[in-house]
Structure formats: C-alpha cells, structure tokens
Amino acid sequence: MTRTRPGGTLNRRHFLAAASAALLPTPALAQAGASDVDVVIIGGGAAGIAAARRVAEAKRSYVLLEAGPRLGGRARTESAFGLKVDLGAGGFAGGDGTLGASALAAGQPLVPLPSGRRLFAEGREVRESAYDAFTATLGAARRDMLAAIEGGKDVAAAQALASAPPPAKGTPGSDGPWAATVAQFLGPLSCGRTLAALSALDLARRDARPDDTTSPFGVGALMEALGAWVNVQRDAPVTLITNGGRFHSVSVRGQRTPIRARAVVLAVPAPVLAAGAIRFNPVLPTRLVTALRAIPAGYLEQVAFRLAGNPLGLQPNETVLVKANAGAPALLRGRVHGGELHVLTFSDAAARAIAEKGAEAALPLAQAWLRANFPGAETAVSEVVASRWGQDPLIRGALSPALPGQGAQRRIFTDTVQNRIFLAGDYVPETGWGTLAGAWVSGEAAAGRALRLFGDGPA
Template sequence: MTRFPRPSRRAFLAGLSAAALAAPALAQSVGTGVDVAIVGAGAAGIAAARKLAAAGRSYVLLEAAARVGGRARTDAALGPAVDLGAVAFSRMDGTLADAAEEAGLPLVAVPASARLFVDGREAPEGDYDAFALALGRVRRDLLAAADAGKDGPAASLVTTRGPWTASVEAVLGPIGCGQALAAVSTLDLARRRPPPDDVTCTLGVGTMLERLAAWTNLRAEAPVTQITNAGRFYALSLRGERSVIRARTVILAVPAAVLASGAIRFNPVLPARLALALRGCPSGAIEQVAFLLPGNPLRLADNETVLAQLGSGPPALLRARIGGSDVHSLRFGAAAARAFSGKGEGGAGEAAAREVAQAFMRSAFSIGELGKAVVSNWSADPLIRGAMAVAAPGQGAQRSLFATPLGRIVFAGEYTTPTGWGTLTGAWNSGEIAAERAIRLTGGPS
C-alpha cells in the first residue's frame, strides 16, 4: 500500500485536520456566588473546570445544551461509535491525553499515513510526490507572504495549477478549515501550525469529553442570556430563571460565532474592537456524514483515511472502517458542507452514496447499500453555528485580541490560539490557560 512520506503527512494533517491533573473534585454546592463562572462546556470549558477544581476554586460550568462536548459528538445510532466532529487530537502537545489516560479512557494511535484516490483508483507513487510538492509549495509561499506582512486572500498564492492543485486547495481550505481559500487570511493560515492529530479514544472523542466532564460542577440546559458587570462581581442571567449567578471572574468558552451573533448580551456592551474581531473570524463550514458500508466493498484497511478526488467535484475526506467496523464517514467543507447541512439523514445519505460511487467508480452504490446515515449539521445548530473560526483576508492579526482578558472576562476556545486554532488540542489548552488567568484575576497563585 502506497503511503505519504512522513514530512508531507505532517503538513497534510496540519491542513486537515498543566502537568497531569489529579482527579477532579466532586461537584460543589454552588448557590449563587462562585469565584469563576465558565460559560460553555466544550473542550475548553471542561479543561478550565478541571483546572479550577484541581486548584480548589469554586466555579460552575454552564452549558446551554443538554450534552457537553461542543463540536465533539459521538453518535452510536449506527451501532459502533462514530465521531461527527473532532475525531483525534495530539498526544504530545498539551494534557488532554494525560487526563484521558488518568480517567482510564482507552486511547489508540491514529494511522500515520493517508491514501490518495483519483478517478476511483489509488494514485501512483509519482502522484504522491507531486501532491506533497504542491502542498509544500503553497505552504512555503504562505510563510513568505506572512513574513512580508501581506494578509490578502490565501487563494492568491496558488499561482501554479496542476493535477493536484484542487486537492491541495481543499486540504488547506474547505476540508482543513471549512472555508474556500479566497475567504481565508494569508496571515492566519500561515500562523496555523498545529501538531499532528496522532491519537483518538476508542469510545469516541465526544464520549471521552463527557467522561472527563462527569465530576465537574456542571449545569446543563442552562443557557446564559446576559452577563452584567456589577463592579466587584459579574451577574449571569439564565433563560427562564429570576435569580442570577454571581462570579468574580467569567470564562467565555463558547464559539466565536455564537458571541458574534449576539446570543449572549453584555452590559456594558463589548468594545467595538472586539466585536469587529469576532465578525472578522467567521465560522467555516465542515460537515460529516457517517454511514454503514457492509462487506468492505472498497477493500480499505481499518481506520484508513483516504483523500478522494470526486471526479470534477470538490475532494472529500473518507474515514474507512472506523474502529474495524462497517462504519465509514465522509467529511466535506465550505460550499459542499453547506449543501449537506439541513438535508436530513435521508437526503445526506443519498448524497453520500453518490459521492462514494463517483469517488470509487462504483455506479451501483445506492442509499440501500450504504444503509442508514447520520449527519453532523453543525451549521444548523444555533449553539454551534458552524465549524472553526477562520480569519477573513486582512483580519489575520485580529485573533490576538482574544488572548487579552476583558476586565475579568477571559476568552477560551479554539479561536483564541493563533497556532492551534481549529483543533481539539488547541481548544483544551486554551481552557487550561484561561483557568490560570482566572485564578490570578480572582487572587492567589495558579
């Protein structure tokens, strides 16, 4: 089986996709006043809660949805667990893997290679080299433009067209961050240098985060509607409740698109520079369609990843035989993802059948052969509003604003990290950093 050389694999994954903590404290009795209120129980919010619990600080973790995990969601409707959001993370860069292992959650390595298919067949060795060279050329030009202070659309740097140009553009843009390169800041994309996602949880990443949040002081289905600066404390209003939660410090761990939408009101309002920065980093669109494909008709290995050029259409990323099962998933980005969003499971399943048939030249594929399908639908979820936050052309420097607390409001989430944005590891690490800042703001060592 032909495989990527390791240097191109690292670049491929970068485009796609606290010391060890003690066991978190048991849930606290919150009442109406805490040191820290955390808004949002995705990876960043869970990491912040565990850090605060380990430091012995009073806190409450508020989640508007009925479940935790944010864009990490494990679905078992097909039988085996399949992740419809984050599917892997970095073992080396951060403490997420440490926390999972301490909780007894089973981790396995992600295969360190991927395959290229075009016109239904695996690409020959020379095409692997051509793909790696084309990807490396664009990355080099990105870095050069960023060093020169240029922050136009990343698409302007793709000046040489070749047989793998569309796939390279997809890996860096739609599949990698959910936006076409024409809508992506050169500076933002050049700064993004996440480590490879080299490990996952056999129970599912979404289930892993649920387990890590199990002993936090969590209040689910508790949507925050307003945050008021009352001087010595912040007052957080919850929908349907008269009383407020008082907190000396607030960690905002909700997606940037949710903040930009005005779903949470602020009194006083957010500064104009911050509001502009949020609007300058709109969400990309990435959706996943998971389906059953019994009998392994594609003859792919367990947990194999395939970048498939779908005829003249946009490339898609196929995860095959997840966990050794008959479950496969397709990942689409940008316009293709928006087309999937809202189709429902039946419509998305039929579309997945067409795409798989086109990618692997099996015109006999049908929704009946693929079986039941499940769809992520992140773009349609009002508590998520799309995929990762991506800086628009000319807005690449805006992301740094999120690293500075606003009074005693600290921002956390994948969008707050210039190098690891769009990754589960980046989100988790940002939560731990936010917790350390919150501890300092409330007084005392972290």
C-alpha cells in the same frame, strides 16, 4: 473534524495529515442555583471542561454553565446503526498539550490513529510519483503563502497562490496536476471555506499537529467522561453578563437569581458570540466584536454510513483524500475502529446543504461521492446519519478561520475583557486554532489567568 496545516510533510506512501455510558463516572458536586462563586465557566465544550477541571484542582468555587443537555461541544458521540459514531471531532493530537494526559490520568483508554493519509485517483491508490508530486505542490503552496505575507501583509490565500512566480521548469509547483487537490485540501477540507475566502496570514501561521489519537468509545463520550465530575449545570443558557466592578453578574434563563462571580471564563463558540446570543452590560469592546466577526465559521459536516466487506481495501481508521474532480470534495475516514463504519466529511456548499436538510441531502451526496471515486460501492449505502453543526444555535458552524485581510485579528482573543472575562475555545490560539487539543489548552490557560486574580493559594 479533520484539520490540517499548510505544508505538512508526506511519506512516499502515506502522507501525514496536516489536515460508552458505562465508563462515565457518576457526576459529583452538581448544584442548581449557585449564587456566589469565584469563577463562572460558560460553555461545556472541550475548553470549558478543561477550565472547570483547572479551577477545581485549585480548590476554588466555580460552576460550569452549559446551554444544552450534554457536554462536549462539537465533540459528540451518537448511537447509530448499533454503533457509537463521532459526528464531530473524531480524534486529536495526543502530544499537543494536556488533553491526552488528562484522559489517561482519568483512566480513559486511548488508541492511536494512523499517521498517514492515502491518496486515490479514479478509484485506485496513486503511484509513489504522484505522492511526490502532491508533496511538492503542497510545499510550494505553503512557500507561496509565506512569501505573500512577508512584512505582515494579508491577502486571500487564493490570491497568494495566484500571484506567486511560476516554478522553475521541471519543478512541480502550485500550477501542476495536483494544484486543485491541494487547494481543496488546504481550504474546504481543512477550514470549510475556499481559499478565496481565507486569510493567507491566518492559514500560513497555523501550526496544528495532525490528529493521531482517539477514544475507542468516541471522542464525544471521552469529553463527557472528563466533565462528568465537575460542578455543571446543564440546560442553563446564559442570557446576560453584567460588569459590577469587583464581580460579574451572570443571568441564566429560568433562574431568578443571577450568579455572582469574581471571574468569568467565556468558552462559547466565536460565531455564537458574534451573533449576540449572549448580551453584555456594558457591551463588549468594539475591537473584540470586530475580531469575532472577522472569523466567521466555516462549513464542515460529517456523514456516517455502514459499508460491509471492506470494498475499498482500507486498513482500520485510514483517511482517504481523492484527487479533485467534478464532484463535491470530501475526506473519508474508513473502517472506524476496524469495523464497517465509514465517515465522510463534506465542506462548504455541500456541508451547507447537509446542515439545512440533514440526511435528505447527506445520502445522495455520500452516494454520489462513492460513485465518482469508488464505483459500485454506492449501491451498498442506503442509510446515513449526519451532523448539522451549521444549524445548531449553540454551535453555528465548524472551526473559525479568518477572512482575507483579517488574519492579525486573532491575537485580540487573549486579551482580558472588562478586567475579569477570559476567552477560551478553539478559535483563541494564534497557531493551533481549530483543533480539539488547542481548545483544551486554551481552556486551561484561561482558567490559569482567572486564578491569578486570587493569588497563588486556594480559597
């Protein structure tokens, strides 16, 4: 999903986002019922795959446990309309960390994404002066949030903007004609929640690079390819993790014998942990549970459809942001890989409806968005496919931004838990949270910390 950082810079015509099975190698080393390993990795998303690869490279024994039937987490490539459709992460920052390098080293092809986003209003691309005004408003919003958090204070992002002094006369600011669009851009369309429900501290600290790289076969397919050779058990939900001192015991539903491990990399989404889907004996520290509950998942859902003939006049893989209006806000990624596939990312209330009802809610929402912003295009859309991350018990929503007043809690996630548990996931980084590349880096970092328990040499 598209993610942005507050205060991204814009060019005059395009502003930067601040917001196939045949290619998969045959799985190797898969084993069922492993009983004693150096490291157990729990969760088969980007962070878990990265951790498993790091431990494997160190020649330590390990197993990756994935509760579902496939790897990738919120990076998932589906087949629809005879095409490969990413209903989740559609790209990542190729130069941010090691995900891009790992893909290339594994022989996986990558293609660049356009570095710009196009700004539309009333069905037409805006003038250059409007790009300038949007840029100024976005920059003012970032400055207002930074001013509001001086000294480590934390308030709602909306409050930080509302309490800022008015801009000088003649200077575009947070109260101009683009203020509502900027609020949607920074809040719902980036984090899945309104600015009133977001920590100004957490949002201002975020420094996520724009997604500029993707896979021609789908990012979900890329994740599965990168995890194809690791030692993985699918359909292996962990039910209990018990601290046994020198070892942790990991119980898996359907397996009589627990797995004993000297270290655990816990690469499970924060909302899943906060909901108590995995039990711990002894229980997790109170401060960690509090921190997990302070970053509830936002709501972002994607709706894919075919639109023939390029009626919107887009270049391949362009993303469109429209000026705020009475309709549900959404980001459009058009002409995916140069074809007829288009993907709308809805947020907050609209995303909740899609998560609950699927295509029944997604189709009228997509048609209404097209009708409001590109009249006539809606008549060509009669079928959609949609993600339902908010209803997936193994995911439970989108990225996890902090609530107002809770932005400082994120630093807790790099602490070692019960001496041998290391957290990984897109919620862990303090500045790069909410990104696929950030999740990958966090998995490698957690694995590195786990490996230090054993010294520098291989087993």
